[in-house]
Amino acid sequence: MNLSIVVVGLSVTSSWGNGHATTYRALIEALARRGHHVTFLERDVHWYREHRDLTKPSSWTVELYQSLKDVPRRFGKLIRDADLVIIGSYVPDGIAISEWITSQARGITAFYDIDTPVTLARLDEGLNYLSAAMIPRFDLYLSFAGGPVPSMIEERYGSPMARVLYCSADTEAYAPQQAEVRWALGYLGTYSEDRQPVLEQLLLSPARTLPPEQFAVAGAQYPADIVWPDNVVRIEHLAPKQHPEFYAEQRFTLNATRADMRALGFSPSVRLFEAAACGTPVISDQWPGIETIFAPSREILLASSPRDVIEILRDMPEERRRTIAECARRRVLTGHTADHRACQLEGYYAEAAAHRRRKSSRPAASRTVQVAEESLQ
Template identity: 80%
Template structure:
């Protein structure tokens, strides 16, 4: 089954200030390895244009467009004839694009919600990239949150088929490296108001207490004037190809969860999988469903406040630290690689196609096939 897949997403060319790019790249590379033809359509936004770290992928295609009107003019035939068209969250003019795609495409249409906790928390108040009325029009809703969330999307919003598609680690890139530990604890992530208190509690406060140890925070968009302890290094941005070496230089790395993700639960960050794939033990804040992704105390360490972090950093024997890293690495290889996600998507596509055929047999009313304008 070699599929022609079109993805319309926020950005795949730039990892600056967003986690979408690495998620898309891992999934698309895996799909391409499995013989599928993938084209990614991205709005040519200046803030991503200035920070591009992928321009010419070898095994799949990227096309940039300037405006909403470009899509039907340049890519109408591509979208109409694709086996699967996927629209991602936070796409500019996402509602208008979704209306066009779900009317125009002949193949299976899917919404890939890389921001499911944010979407569900704010959907009733209005979003620029998705409306509640659009959800039933997609054949498939791919949720970044697992557990009971897909069933909720089906029951509350009328999705014909909602399934979990977590992020993953591309193990061709994210794998253990041998390096000297420069930092006792590090963190990689874009600034977020609702995540900053977790960072303060679980990294900044321990750094102040352990003044002789070195810490690091890497990521874009932190406010100017933020005061960091003298033993906390700052890195403005790291391209994905530098992530493995960065993880290798940390004794432990921190996972800090946004408020909407924590409230909904079952919403692992891409950094969890990438750090574990690199063999770096993870300290995470607590949230519902984490135990379905990694086993606490065996594959991941949990902390609610600075005291627990300090106990881990001061007291954990080296053999236990290494054991946790090794067990997490094995779990990624078993359950959370990009190849796992590509296989899952293939299965969901087949499921959606069978559902479409059953529905067409029961209700044979024709579906409009062509709309020239958005």
């Protein structure tokens, strides 16, 4: 099954200020290795243009466009003829593009929500990239959040088929490296106002308590008025190819979760998988469903206060630290690689295509009865 796939996403060319790029790269590279032909469409905006860090794709294509009208004009035939068309969250003019795609594409259409917790928390207030009315028009809703969330999307918003598609680690790019350990604890992530309290509690506060230890925070868009402890190194941005070395330089790395993700649960970040794949043990804040991703105390360390972090940094034996890291890496390799996600997506495509065939072959009278029955429920 070699598919023609079109992905319209926020960005694949630049990882600056977003976690979408590495998620898309890992998935698309895996799909290409499996023989699928993938084209990624990205709006050409100056903040990504100035920070592009994509090396030449192996055997897939990136197309940049300038405005909404370019999509049907330049890519109309490509989208109409594709076996699978995916549009992602936070795409500029996403609602308009989705309306056009779902009315024109002959293949399976999917919405890939890399921001599911944010989407569901704010959908009723109005979003620029998705409306509730659009959800039933997609054959498939790919959710960044697992657990009960896909079923909720089907029941509450009328999705014909919602399935979890977590992010993953590209294990060809993210692997253990030899490096001198420089930091007791580090963090990699773009600034977010609702995530900053977690960073304050689980990294900055321990740093103030442990002045002999060194800490690091890497990521873009942090406000200039944040007061960093003297033993916290600030790194403005790291390209993905620099991530494995950064993780190798940490004894532990912090996973800090946005408020909407903590509230909804079952929403692991891409950095969680990438850090584990690099063999760096993770200290994470707590949220519902994290135990379905990594086993607490065996594959991941959970913290709810500065004291928890301080005790880990001060007291954990080196042998146990290494064992936790090895167990987490093993978990990633057995269930959270880009190849796993590509296989999942193939299965979802086949399931959605079969659902569409059954629906189209259903006699008109039966469809009328079903609609009538559903209206009474």
